[in-house]
Amino acid sequence: MSELKWGDRELAYDSSAFVRGSGHYVDDIKLPGMIHMSVLRSPYARARILSLKGGMSSKDLGARMASVGEGASPEAGLSIEPVFATGFVNYVGEPVAAVFADDRYKSTDLLESIEVDYEPLEPVVTIDDALKLGPIHSGRKDNIMVETSKGTDFQDPESPIVIEDTLENDRISANPIEPRGIVTSYTDGMLNVWISTQAVHSVKEGLVESLGISPESVRVMQTDTGGGFGSKGGLYPEYVMASYASMKFGKPVKWIETRREHLASTNPGRGVRGKVKIFAERNGRINGLKGEVTIDAGAYDSGIASFSPGFVAMQMTGPYSIEKAFVVARALFTNKVPQGPYRGAGRPEASFFIERMMDMLADELAMDPADLRLLNMSDKPFVSPMGLKIDAARPFFEGAVRELEYRRESKMSRGVGLSFFVLVPAVYPGESARIIVKDGKVSVWLGGNSHGQGHEIFVKKLINEELQVPEELVTLYRGDTGMTKTGVGTWGSRSAIVAGAAIVAVCKKIKQEVEKEFGSYSVRSLLSSGYDEFINNELKMPLNSFGANLATVEIEKMGRVRVKKCAAYYDVGRALNRDMVIGQIQGGMAQGIGQTLHEGLFYNKEGQLITSSISDAGVPLAEDLPNFIVNIVENRSFLPHGAKGLGEAPTVGVPTALTRAIESVSGKRLRRTPVTPEELMK
Amino acid sequence: MSTIKIRTKVNGKDVEAEVEPRTLLVHFLREELNLTGTHVGCDTSNCGACTVLIDGQAVKSCTVLAAQANGKEITTIEGLSRNGELHPLQKAFLEKHGLQCGYCTSGMILTSFWLLKKNKDPSEEEIRKNLSGNLCRCTGYQSIVESVKYAAQLMNEKEVEREMAVR
Structure with missing residues (x-):
């Protein structure tokens, strides 16, 4: 029997362990008899597998991946990725077979022992290919994965100004510094899984569905x-393989992703094109917006890929009161790794489309971009034709223009970019929390998992506020499906909202229990007794918030862009912890700069990935970045604890402001990210 | 596979071991010595999560064979605190939130340790330049730069105290 002997201290989420080097990451796990898994991956973007000898493959495990996690939809299913390639490979990096050995050196050696014969086929690499060429999956009539529309179609209004353009965000690899990884162990009919994840429940549901095992056994x-x-x-294919292997071999199995595997095989984000047409009056008032959104979804439906088209389309009027809008949106199959969510996941794309068009319209009319934006805003709440609900926008953004010192900046320099946006957090369907009070201590589990956001800090604060328990008596444990019956996950700017609300709800329940038992509530009574409460706290309403960014740049030799100023003005609701809020925003701003200036995953005509390292992928360095200016506005939300979302705000607002700043200095019309030095030198 | 014998000093302790010639130092530290505070983040020597000190110099341990550490002195993140007391850099990273997910932290601290040994009072520009071999995806680096500045201040204060005590 192999078990992990981690005690309470090891299971608690404790960020102070990280400065000592005593964290507990997945690759730190060592179990007796554990074997290491390596995965053989497709070297071709598209090929028929003629023969395959050696290793574990689809002959052993014919399962298909379950659609779980962020944006997963019940409609997905026709084009779900197989765990191992079955008959064909459809992207460079697609798992073909797996091998196992005592250590990672030996399992890597074993990859050489697998023999595969491929017959290469013509790949569908780009969005244009996907529209032009035949379907990559036999049995389908074209490469359209999903097609949807938002708003109501309308006849082109009689408008003196009509502008139209095509805008694009390249694909980006998420590139967390820790790659993906998993350890599985099957003992006494129980599959135990330790994993680096944002959502233990998604992984569990995925394994249950893919392997056809009972929820009680995982x-x-x-x-x-x-x-x-x-x-x-x-869920990813390797998780199903490692679980299956531990069941088959009766040994614990470890798989740790390499960075090259991450670039080739972990679902990247963005990869979206928008064609937008704006109808406007000469005074700048917009009469209508029409658009087409196209997602480069990759070879299979990861869940978010079929959700994204409608989600991007829905947000395309931004914070503006545009009365007529209609957007057609589709996701297309290509022979590339399936697209997934990357910080923002549809939000930055929609904002890039509308904000670029606002700047272009301002140029067309020779108006100040801020004035044009404010002109198209309302003093009252507004529901867009596509169903986007926003509060009164103009008062907030007038504040933004003032606090970001936009007028002064634009007098001083040519290279100023300003962006306005509305952040749509993934509130739906809420989150779960469990609190156990025992031996004078309070233990907490959340359905979604912290991975650096500081959940432990707001958990302690809210429990202290609700139950007056001293913070040092509260411990947040890492995600564990054994301790929470259900749960969602950490993504989409949701945790402070939904996990916060769940904590408050459990606290209220416990308080009632204490009152029932003791007649009245006191922290002393609470800690002297024992309680164990779990709540799946449903939240389904939108909780959108506003934000604005300002950027200024210089263009140096060889088209190198230096970011001089990068400032934010965000409504974060009640900031549960100011330092954590600022840390999240600074980190997100770095990613926003990365997307704009350096980051991308590039493929050649044959569908070969030519981005081969984390540096090639453009993750920003310390010396690339400025100090950030962060202004936070705390307009409490209607929730008891007052929180709003913020994690993705910077990846929405920074690329648009920064692209405009570069455009203003360079005088070149910019239509895509990343903005490369080559483009600026042209 | 044949093995070779190496002798090193790791965090002040003498270590003798038989290793395969191809074993990378980072895997030797993590898997043979259980010093899992040193992390692997890439396979191309870009990210710096595996940074350790070899004879006092910051080195990416994924790019060095264990065999090359023969006869050398290695310090990992586990060897930085003395008698349970955190090193000023460790304190500073905690206090100034120089970390979020924690994965790059060991490498950041050891590279900063080396920097502060060479330069007791580095400017912001010098800190950013010296940390450019260490990637962080969470913080945007600003809080890391502040942590290093604060650590420099703590270390200089400590030195002044020590000098005062000697007098």
């Missing part, structure tokens, strides 16, 4: 998780 436990940014929210 326990998924989160290890310290070295960043996720969307990439660790759901």
